[in-house]
Amino acid sequence: MSIDTETARKVAKLARIRVEEDALPALAGEFNAILGFIEQLNEVDVDGVEPMTSVTPQRLKRREDVVTDGDQQPAVLANAPDTREGFYAVPKVVE
Amino acid sequence: MSDLSKLTIAAARDKLRAKEITAVELTDACLTEVEGAAALNAFVHHTPEVAREQAGNADRRIAMGMSPDLCGIPLGIKDLFCTKGVASQAASGILDGFKPEYESTVTSQLFKDGAVMLGKLNMDEFAMGSSNETSVYGDAVNPWKVDDRALTPGGSSGGSASAVAAGLCLGATGTDTGGSIRQPAAFTGITGIKPTYGRVSRWGVVAFASSLDQAGPMTKDVRDAAIMLTCMSGHDAKDSTSADIPVPDFEAALTGDIKGKKIGIPREYRMEGMPAEIETLWSQGQEMLRDAGAAIVDISLPHTKYALPAYYVIAPAEASSNLARYDGVRFGHRAKLAAGDGITEMYEKTRAEGFGAEVQRRVMVGTYVLSAGFYDAYYNRARKVRTLIKQDFETVFADGIDSILTPATPSAAFGLGEMVDADPIQMYLNDVFTVTVNLAGLPGISVPAGYDSKGLPLGLQLIGRPWEEGDLLNTAYALERSVQFDGKPTRWW
Numbered sequence: 001m002s003i004d005t006e007t008a009r010k011v012a013k014l015a016r017i018r019v020e021e022d023a024l025p026a027l028a029g030e031f032n033a034i035l036g037f038i039e040q041l042n043e044v045d046v047d048g049v050e051p052m053t054s055v056t057p058q059r060l061k062r063r064e065d066v067v068t069d070g071d072q073q074p075a076v077l078a079n080a081p082d083t084r085e086g087f088y089a090v091p092k093v094v095e
Numbered sequence: 096m097s098d099l100s101k102l103t104i105a106a107a108r109d110k111l112r113a114k115e116i117t118a119v120e121l122t123d124a125c126l127t128e129v130e131g132a133a134a135l136n137a138f139v140h141h142t143p144e145v146a147r148e149q150a151g152n153a154d155r156r157i158a159m160g161m162s163p164d165l166c167g168i169p170l171g172i173k174d175l176f177c178t179k180g181v182a183s184q185a186a187s188g189i190l191d192g193f194k195p196e197y198e199s200t201v202t203s204q205l206f207k208d209g210a211v212m213l214g215k216l217n218m219d220e221f222a223m224g225s226s227n228e229t230s231v232y233g234d235a236v237n238p239w240k241v242d243d244r245a246l247t248p249g250g251s252s253g254g255s256a257s258a259v260a261a262g263l264c265l266g267a268t269g270t271d272t273g274g275s276i277r278q279p280a281a282f283t284g285i286t287g288i289k290p291t292y293g294r295v296s297r298w299g300v301v302a303f304a305s306s307l308d309q310a311g312p313m314t315k316d317v318r319d320a321a322i323m324l325t326c327m328s329g330h331d332a333k334d335s336t337s338a339d340i341p342v343p344d345f346e347a348a349l350t351g352d353i354k355g356k357k358i359g360i361p362r363e364y365r366m367e368g369m370p371a372e373i374e375t376l377w378s379q380g381q382e383m384l385r386d387a388g389a390a391i392v393d394i395s396l397p398h399t400k401y402a403l404p405a406y407y408v409i410a411p412a413e414a415s416s417n418l419a420r421y422d423g424v425r426f427g428h429r430a431k432l433a434a435g436d437g438i439t440e441m442y443e444k445t446r447a448e449g450f451g452a453e454v455q456r457r458v459m460v461g462t463y464v465l466s467a468g469f470y471d472a473y474y475n476r477a478r479k480v481r482t483l484i485k486q487d488f489e490t491v492f493a494d495g496i497d498s499i500l501t502p503a504t505p506s507a508a509f510g511l512g513e514m515v516d517a518d519p520i521q522m523y524l525n526d527v528f529t530v531t532v533n534l535a536g537l538p539g540i541s542v543p544a545g546y547d548s549k550g551l552p553l554g555l556q557l558i559g560r561p562w563e564e565g566d567l568l569n570t571a572y573a574l575e576r577s578v579q580f581d582g583k584p585t586r587w588w
Contacts, residue, residue, distance in 0.1 A: 003463075015415065015462040016422075017455050018443035027459070033518045034460055040404045041476050044483065051478030052485065055292050055306060055536030056561065060335045075196040081429035088424050091438050 003031040099124035101262040101583075104168050104319040105346075111157050111167045118157065118167025121265075122150035122211050125169040128263045129213055134588040137248075137258040139174060139232040140182045140215035149211040156209055164322050164346075166209030171258045171267040174215045175222055176202050176310070177299040181212075185301040186230040187220045189449025190427040199299025200331045201268060201310050208326050213264050217254025220451045221418065222275055222303045225525035226514065227253025229453045234511050237283055238584035241549045244510040249279030249525075255313045256283040260584060266314040266323050270300060272307045273406055274529025277541035280313055281503035281554025284543040284582055286575075287313040288320050288568070291561045292536035293338035295324075296331030304413035305336075307406075307533040317542065317572045321345035324564060340562065348565030353573045354388030359496040363399035364528060366505065373502045373553065376545045380500055380555045383577035384570070394496060396487040401480050402531040403523060408464050408477035409534075414454075415461025421449060456519065485535040492560050498570050501528050503554035507547040528556060538564045540571045543580040552582065 003011075008028040012019040019027060073086055082089040099121050102110070110116045126146060129138050146169065153167035177183045177195035184190040202212070217235040219227050226247040227235040235253040237246040238261035248257040252269035256279035259267050269276040271289035280287030288311045295310045302308065312323035325346065330339040360381060365374070381391050423429035423445030430444035450458065464473035491499070505527055514522050532539035537558055544555040555574065559567030 007463075008459075011459050011463045011466070014466060015455075015459045016419075016439070016442040016446055017450065017459065018440075018447035019455075027456075030456055030519060031460065031463065033520060034407060034456075035463075037520050037523075038404045038408055038464075038473065038477075041401060041408070041473075041480055044398065044401055044476075044480050046476060046479040046483070049479040049482050051475050052481045053478075054336075055481075055485065055534075056336075056338065058293070058336075058338065061332075061339065063332070072196075078196055079193050079426035081423060081427070090424055091432060091436060091441055093438050 003028045003035065100128045100264065102265060103315045104165070104265045104322050107168055107265055108164050112162065118150040118153040118211065119147065121167060122146050122169045125213055125264050132261055132263050132588050135236045135238060135257050135261055136233055137217055137235050137254040137261070137263060138171065138214040139217045139254065142181055142212055142214045145181065146211050146213050149206065153209040153211060163208035163326070165205060165326050167211060168265050169211040169213050170205065171214060171216045171255060171264040172202060172212050173252055173255050173268050173270060174218050175270050175301045176268060177301070178202055178212065178215065182215060183301070184231070185221050186218045186232055187449065187454065188231045188428060188451070189421045189446070193427050195299070197299060200296035200333060201300065201327050204326055204329070216258055216267060219251035219253065220454050221301065221414070222251040222270055222272055223414070223453050223457055224250040225274070225278060225522055226250045226511070228511060229451050231451065236511065237508050238588065239283060239508065239551055240584065240587055241551060246508040247282065247511050249282035249508065251275040252279050252313060256280055256285060259283070259285045259313050259315060261588070266312055266319055268310060268327070269313045270308060270310045271533065272303050272410060273533050274526040276311050276313060277529045277539055277554070277556055278504050278525055280541040281543070282508040282552070284552030284580065285313060285315060286317050286320050286540065286542055286571070287311065288324060288540040288564070289532065289538060290324060290328065290564055291538045293336050294328050294562070294564065296329070296334040296337045298331055298333040302417040304410040305417060306413060307410060317568055317575045318346060318349060320540070321349060321568045343565050345565050345568055348569045349572045350569060351573050351576055353384065353570050356389040356497045356570060357392050357495050358384050358389045358570070359392050359394035359491050359499040361394050361396045361399065361499060361501060363396050364501045366527065370506060372547050373505065376553050376555065377500070377502050380544055380574060383574060384500065387573045387577060392496060394491045394499070396491065396531070398480065398483045398487050399531060402484055402534055403527055405477040405480040405484065406530045406534060407523060408473050409481065411457040411461030412465050412474050413461070415458045415465060418454070418458050421446060481534050484531055488535045488537060497560070498567055499558040501556045501558065503528060503541040503556040507549070507551035507553055532558055537561055538567050540567055542571050542574055542578070544574070544578050545580070546582070
């Protein structure tokens with residue numbers, strides 16, 4: 001498996017990270033080094049092995065489906081880069 | 096009384112209770128040390144006002160005669176922990192200016208017992224790194240020095256390690272996803288324990304790889320680790336993976352008696368090209384535990400070799416998902432937008448500006464291994480290998496092994512900047528002995544055990560059975576008593 005510049009561009013897009021065009025070949029090279037290292041996993045016989053979902057054998061706790069918190073609008077918005085009238089503000093999404 | 100900051104937690108606790116010192120004196124001594132240690136770049140946000148107020152309150156509690164162990168004890172807090180009203184940036188530019196409106200469960204438990212926060216500690220960005228060189232604050236520096244090079248304190252909890260080793264604080268919080276407590280502890284001659292997954296609440300700790308992350312203490316000795324871990328542990332309804340089981344008094348487990356314990360020596364950890372001094376240190380550790388009455392048993396953990404590659408699928412995959420929240424909308428940095436930029440440009444520019452190179456690399460690797468067509472080949476395969484790695488440990492524990500002794504790191508601390516031109520894999524190899532423990536969810540502790548040929552500290556790692564941190568700490572305590580590591584870095588900063 002080898003990653004080319006085009007794949008690197010696609011992955012950067014999926015990850016929503018802007019990567020300048022001239023940085024893509026180096027990035028693809030780094031991906032290839034890491035994926036080459038990961039390829040070792042193909043040597044392992046994993047037939048019939050369950051993929052791990054929880055490292056400790058536990059059933060997640062359940063609780064009543066009720067509101068436990070709320071009415072904290074100022075605290076929720078306190079760290080936002082841009083807010084208007086009690087809402088997060090972002091660039092126009094819908095024309 | 097300028098040596099107050101050099102005290103262990105246990106010694107300071109006893110002096111505070113005996114009214115030989117006050118928490119305010121102790122805190123002031125630490126604050127002075129912190130101010131004088133800018134060259135270490137360990138503390139990145141200073142909170143002297145918070146510290147003095149907490150110390151005053153602690154003194155009042157101590158005067159009333161009923162004070163918890165950590166009452167009045169000055170600590171450093173890794174920048175990964177959210178602390179209410181105090182910058183908590185995970186050493187990332189993307190969380191620039193972020194001051195949480197809430198307190199992490201770990202820090203609230205520490206503060207409830209009267210611990211004092213001196214400030215926030217440097218680390219690798221989002222805990223991704225093994226040398227503290229990916230931090231937005233710049234490198235933290237190891238107080239140990241043998242020539243004109245500045246050495247790494249390790250990572251990701253590099254600031255915590257540096258601060259404790261230099262005696263700026265009595266103890267510190269760390270977090271460990273692949274070795275981020277144990278490797279820096281080994282590099283700086285201190286003790287660090289990663290508890291069993293689920294022992295300590297992750298609530299309010301900035302997430303890196305949620306199925307691997309655990310917080311733990313970094314301290315001057317094993318007793319202090321036991322004291323801090325007792326306070327940090329416990330069930331938390333706000334972390335669904337935290338275990339609802341009783342927390343023992345870990346300090347009470349420290350008898351030093353390990354007669355009849357079976358200590359496993361995994362043959363797969365004898366790596367090709369391992370430096371002779373690491374091999375020697377490991378043999379000495381085995382002899383010491385044998386002399387203390389334990390039985391040394393050769394064991395096999397056959398999938399060890401595959402731990403690091405499995406980790407470098409699972410951790411980036413979880414990171415890419417966890418770090419999706421940094422979008423420039425709700426907190427932290429937002430890029431300046433050009434005319435006509437829409438929301439996609441806002442995301443892309445914000446994340447390109449806010450994340451450093453290593454974080455970007457891991458987020459993108461994670462995105463790739465989770466993407467359509469590769470999910471089975473990479474992510475599911477890695478999770479199956481993880482199952483096998485855990486089974487390796489279960490098998491040896493079922494055979495009666497109580498704990499496992501390994502080297503903590505493949506080398507002593509290296510120079511800052513020395514790995515700049517190496518490919519990322521070379522840096523990842525730092526975690527080769529520690530990462531299996533995270534994948535299997537086990538407790539692991541690094542204890543200073545000797546020096547390399549240049550005089551830099553080296554650590555040994557002990558791995559325990561799940562939930563048996565008390566037994567693990569006791570074995571570490573026995574090892575510590577045999578090693579008698581009493582080296583301290585010579586002050587140059």
